[in-house]
Amino acid sequence: MHHPGHLFVIQGDLMRLSCDAVVVPCDGDLNVTGVWATLMPDLEWLPAAVPSWRRLGGHQRPRDGILEVSGRGGRPVVLVDTVSQSGDVTTMVDMVVSAVRRAAEDSRRHDGRKLPLVGLPLPGTGEGTLAGRRREVVAALVPALRALVQECEVDVALTLWSRQDLAAVQSERHDQSEWGLPESLLSEADRLGLLAAQGQVSLFVGAGVSVPVGLPHWDGLIERLAEEAGRRDLVDPERLEDSAESLRAVLGADAYESVMVREFHREQHGLSHALLAMLRTRQLVTTNFDNCLELALDPLQTEGGYRVLTRALADGASPWLLKLHGDIARPRTLVLTQSDYDRLGADGRALYGVIQALLLTSHLVFVGFSLRDADFLALIDDVRNVRRQAESDEALPTAGTALALHPQAIQAAPLQDEIKAVWMTDDPSNETAARQLEIFLDRVAWKAHTATELSAEFLLDDRYASGHSEEDAALRESVMDWLASLSPTHKASVGWEHLRRTLEELGADPASLNGGVGRSAHFPDAENTVSRVDR
Numbered sequence: 421m422h423h424p425g426h427l428f429v430i431q432g433d434l435m436r437l438s439c440d441a442v443v444v445p446c447d448g449d450l451n452v453t454g455v456w457a458t459l460m461p462d463l464e465w466l467p468a469a470v471p472s473w474r475r476l477g478g479h480q481r482p483r484d485g486i487l488e489v490s491g492r493g494g495r496p497v498v499l500v501d502t503v504s505q506s507g508d509v510t511t512m513v514d515m516v517v518s519a520v521r522r523a524a525e526d527s528r529r530h531d532g533r534k535l536p537l538v539g540l541p542l543p544g545t546g547e548g549t550l551a552g553r554r555r556e557v558v559a560a561l562v563p564a565l566r567a568l569v570q571e572c573e574v575d576v577a578l579t580l581w582s583r584q585d586l587a588a589v590q591s592e593r594h595d596q597s598e599w600g601l602p603e604s605l606l607s608e609a610d611r612l613g614l615l616a617a618q619g620q621v622s623l624f625v626g627a628g629v630s631v632p633v634g635l636p637h638w639d640g641l642i643e644r645l646a647e648e649a650g651r652r653d654l655v656d657p658e659r660l661e662d663s664a665e666s667l668r669a670v671l672g673a674d675a676y677e678s679v680m681v682r683e684f685h686r687e688q689h690g691l692s693h694a695l696l697a698m699l700r701t702r703q704l705v706t707t708n709f710d711n712c713l714e715l716a717l718d719p720l721q722t723e724g725g726y727r728v729l730t731r732a733l734a735d736g737a738s739p740w741l742l743k744l745h746g747d748i749a750r751p752r753t754l755v756l757t758q759s760d761y762d763r764l765g766a767d768g769r770a771l772y773g774v775i776q777a778l779l780l781t782s783h784l785v786f787v788g789f790s791l792r793d794a795d796f797l798a799l800i801d802d803v804r805n806v807r808r809q810a811e812s813d814e815a816l817p818t819a820g821t822a823l824a825l826h827p828q829a830i831q832a833a834p835l836q837d838e839i840k841a842v843w844m845t846d847d848p849s850n851e852t853a854a855r856q857l858e859i860f861l862d863r864v865a866w867k868a869h870t871a872t873e874l875s876a877e878f879l880l881d882d883r884y885a886s887g888h889s890e891e892d893a894a895l896r897e898s899v900m901d902w903l904a905s906l907s908p909t910h911k912a913s914v915g916w917e918h919l920r921r922t923l924e925e926l927g928a929d930p931a932s933l934n935g936g937v938g939r940s941a942h943f944p945d946a947e948n949t950v951s952r953v954d955r
Contacts, residue, residue, distance in 0.1 A: 422573065423534065423535060423573050424569060424570045424571075424573070424600070425535055425568075425569030425570070425572060425573060425574045425575045425576065426569055426575050426576075426598075426599075426600070426855075426858075426859050426862070427562070427565050427566050427569050427575075427576050427578060427598070428575060428576065428577045428578065428691060428695070428858070428859075428862050429577075429578050429580070429586070429589050429590060429593065429862065429865075429866070430577055430578070430579050430580070430691070430694040430695060430698060430865075431579075431580050431581070431582075431583070431586045431694070431698055431719070431720060432579060432580075432581075432694050432697070432716060432719045432720065433579075433581070433718075433719045434539050434540070434541055434579040435455065435458070435459065436687070436688050436689055436715045436716070436719070437539050437577060437579060437688060437689065437691070437694065438530075438632070438633050438634075438686075438688040438689060438690050438691075439495075439537040439538060439539040439577060439691075440495065440496075440527040440528060440529055440530055440533070440536040440537050440538065441495060441496040441497070441498065441523035441524070441526070441527035441536065441537075441538045441539070442459060442491065442495070442496075442497050442498070442523070442538070442539050442540065443497075443498050443500060443516065443519045443520055443523055443538060443539070443540035443543075444456045444459065444497055444498065444499050444500070444540075445499075445500060445502040445503075445541065445543045445544065445546070445548065446476075446499045446500065446501055446502070446503075447501060447502075447503035447504065447548075448481060448485070448501050448503060448504040449475060449481065450475055450476040450479060450481065450487065450499065451468045451469075451470070451473045451474070451475045451476075452473065452474055452475075452476070452499070453472060453473060453474075453546065453547060454472050454473060454474050456474075457474040459491045459492060459497055460476075460489055460490070460491045460492070460497055461492060462490070462492075463476060463477075463478070463489060463490075464476070464477035464478045465477065470547075473547075476489070476499070482501075484518075485500060485501035485504065485515055486498060486499070486500050486501070486515070486518060486519050486522055487499045488522060488523070488526060495527075496523055496526050496527050498519045498520075498522050498523045499519075500515055500516055500518075500519035500543070501515065502515065502516065502543045502544040502548050502550075503544070503548050503549060505549075506549075507549050507550065507553075509544075509550065509553065509556045509557055509560050510560060512543065512544050512550070512557075513543075513557070513560045513561050513564050514564075516540070516543045516561065516564075517564050517565065517568050519540075520538055520540060520565070520568060520574070520576060521568065521572060523538045523574075524536060524538055524572050524573075524574035527574075530634070532631065532632060532850065532851055532854065533575075533632060533851065533854075533855070534849075534851040534852055534854070534855045535573050535574055535575045535855065536574055536575070537574075537575045537576075537577055537691065538574055538575070538576050538577070539576075539577045539579055540576065540577075540578060540579065541578075541579055541580070541581070542554070542557065542558070542561070542578070542580055542585050542589075543557070543561070544557055545557055545585075545883075551883060552882065552883050552885075552886075553883075553886050553887065554584075554585065554588060554878070554883045554884050554887075555588055555878065555884035555885070555886060555887035555888055556886050556887030557887075558585070558588045558589050558592055558887070559592060559887050561578075562578075562589060562592040562593065563592070565578065566595075566598060575855075577691060577694075579694075581719070583874060583877055584877050584878045584881050584883075584884070584927055585878075586869065587869070587874060587875055587876060587877040587878050588878040588884055590866055590869050590870055590875065591870070591875065591876070591878075593866055599859055599862065599863045600859065601856075601859060601860060601863065605842070605844070605856075605860055605863075606863065608821075608842050608860075609860050609861075609863035609864045609867060610863070610864075610867045612783075612785060612821060612864050612867075612868075613863070613864045613865070613866065613867025613868040613871065614867060614868075614871055615783050616699045616700075616701065616864065616867075616868040617867070617868045617869075617871035617872045618871075619702070620782055620783050621699060621701050621782065621783050621784075621785055622701055622702075622703040622704065622705070622778045622782040622783070622784045622785070623696060623699070623701050623703070623704045623705070623784075623785055623787065624704075624705045624706070624775070624778075624784055624785065624786045624787070624789055624820075625696065625704065625705070625706040625707075625708060625713060625787050625788060625789070626706070626707055626708070626786065626787065626788035626789025626790070627707065627708055627788060627789075628787070628788025628789070628825070628854075629690065629692045629693065629696070629708070629712075629787055629788035630690065630693075630708050630710050630712050630788075631788075631854070632690045632691065632692065632854065633686055633688065633689065633690045633693075633710070633712055635683070635684060635686075635708075635710055635712075636683055638660055639657065639660065641683060641756075642655055642660050642663050642664060642667070643655065644679065644683060645664065645667040645668075645671070645676070645679055646663075646667055648671060648675065648679050649667050649670045649671050651666075651667065651670055654666045654667055654670070655667075661756070661757055661758040661760075661761060662757075662758050664756045664757040664758075665757035665758050665759060668756075668757055673752075677751035677752065680709065680748065680751050680754055680756075681748060681751055684709045684710040684711075684748045685710070685711060685748050686710055686711060686712055686715065687715075688712075688715065689712040689713070689715040689716040690712060691858050692787070692788075692857065692858055692861055693712045693713055693715070693716035694716045695858065695861040695862055695864070695865045696713070696716070696787065696861065697713070697716040697717045697720055698720070698865040698868070698869070699864065699865060699868050700720065700739075700868075701739070702739040702740070703739070703740060703742075703778055703782065704739070704740070704741045704742070705741075705742045705744055705774070705775060705778070706741065706742070706743055706744065707744050707745045707789065708743070708745070709743075709745065709746055709747065709748045709754050710748055711748055711749065713741060714728065714741070717741070721739075725738060726738055726739040726740055726741060727739075727740040727741070728740070728741050728743060728747065728749075729741065729742040729743065730742075730743075730747075730753075730771075731743075731747055731749065731750060742771065742774060744768070744771055744775075745764070746760075765795065772795070772799055775799060776799055776802060776803050779800070779803045779819040779820060779838075780803060780806060780807070780819070783817075783818075783819070783820055783821065784819060784820035784821075785820060785821050785822075785823065786820060786821070786822040786823065786839070787823045787857075787861075788823075789822070790824075790829060790830060791822055791830055791839065800838055800839070803819060803838065804837070804838050807819065807838070818837075818838060818839060818840045819838045819839060820838070820839045820840070821839065821840045821841075821842055822839050822840070822841050822842065823842050823843075823844075823857060823860070824841060824842070824843040824844070825843065825844050825845070825850060825853035825854060825856075825857060826843055826844070826845070826846070826847075826848065826853055827841075827843045827846065829843065830843065844856035844857050844860060873925050874925060876925075876926055876927075877925060877926065877927050878927050879892060879895070879896055879926045879927050880896060880899060880900070880923060880926045880927040880928040880929075881927030881928075881929070882929070884927070899923075899926075903923070903928075903933075920933050920934075
């Protein structure tokens with residue numbers, strides 16, 4: 421049976437994405453931007469003509485412009501020449517599609533994925549020849565990749581660094597059949613996406629989200645602790661918290677924490693982490709020890725960043741992430757053993773109060789969390805009692821939504837009046853359901869982005885001027901003509917600051933709006949130096 425793939429679109433750092441193969445742009449002489457060389461540390465790298473580049477040694481220039489090499493951990497890395505096409509976008513995109521196909525053929529799916537995942541940046545737009553023709557690249561690349569994944573059994577993660585690139589790519593995804601979800605799930609995804617765009621969503625992320633990164637389940641973790649301690653006799657499958665308590669006592673605090681860091685500290689995050697981070701919610705809660713959410717959140721943060729609680733105190737002006745069961749960056753805070761849970765019950769009431777506040781003041785979306793914890797069910801009961809006091813002529817909306825893989829994975833009955841349960845499939849396969857959840861989150865992220873004021877952030881950016889649709893080109897031309905007609909007197913108006921902010925949200929260069937030299941003249945990629953790695 422043929423299983424078509426899916427084109428995922430994420431914003432973030434491709435170096436941090438856990439995937440099965442990577443497509444890396446290069447030129448005809450196998451020069452790559454230096455950051456890509458770190459994906460292939462065991463290969464011979466020579467100095468290049470440009471100080472920030474590296475040239476791959478020991479290999480002949482490939483005739484077809486595509487070369488597959490072995491990356492870190494044996495993961496395939498496919499180099500593709502995106503420079504030698506003399507500015508021909510169609511030819512360059514055809515080359516990239518061939519490279520993705522090669523990567524798909526030679527990659528092996530890991531960590532329980534149903535299909536292999538190939539990651540790639542927006543090609544040709546960094547230090548290549550197409551940096552000023554980004555909309556043309558997007559308009560050709562997105563349908564080509566969409567056609568490829570329908571033909572091949574591979575998922576592709578188009579990974580974008582800048583918000584402008586993200587806006588341009590998301591604007592090309594207007595085919596409703598692209599997601600392949602049943603109408604009921606499309607409707608739910610769009611509902612949550614609109615709520616996220618309106619700033620109403622908070623997130624509660626459970627262990628199910630981190631499984632595709634290779635993190636252990638509860639029982640698997642206890643087995644690894646027992647193996648380290650040499651005491652499998654201490655494992656009781658019916659009392660895992662007590663088993664963890666006994667094993668920690670045998671190992672000692674230092675050895676126990678060393679095992680936990682080894683198992684839960686990661687250099688890469690999963691696809692779902694990136695899709696959740698793209699919702700840009702201001703309040704996130706997780707029971708996970710690992711640092712995967714932080715890895716996905718870091719590249720998306722603007723000035724001020726976000727706070728990790730309780731490693732730091734919340735700042736009302738900044739987003740925050742509450743790590744309810746501890747933080748692998750501080751191993752002694754982890755909640756795993758029975759005494760840890762007893763301590764959380766005694767000292768963590770204030771933290772559980774945060775969750776109650778989110779249920780009362782936002783729409784809390786649970787992802788990868790089963791809602792079976794007795795303390796949590798009691799917490800929901802308290803929230804229900806408060807919500808019933810609200811006076812309304814209409815039925816109260818639910819306090820949250822729980823996203824589950826299967827109907828049996830969530831205890832929906834006691835919560836159905838407060839938490840809406842949405843499951844991905846009745847198929848018993850976890851691989852199928854987990855991938856369906858990723859596609860669902862991709863739709864949520866698309867809806868959230870296209871419903872915000874940043875959805876057209878590329879419109880007035882000179883780097884996207886070529887390749888616009890007829891409608892976008894006409895609007896851009898009219899706005900640019902109007903801007904050219906403004907005098908310093910116009911810009912002295914009390915209304916100019918409001919207009920200026922709107923124009924910047926449409927991609928206008930701040931320097932040119934203020935009468936300075938525009939971005940395209942002296943620093944064509946100044947706001948996004950990392951995007952240069954797209955070549």
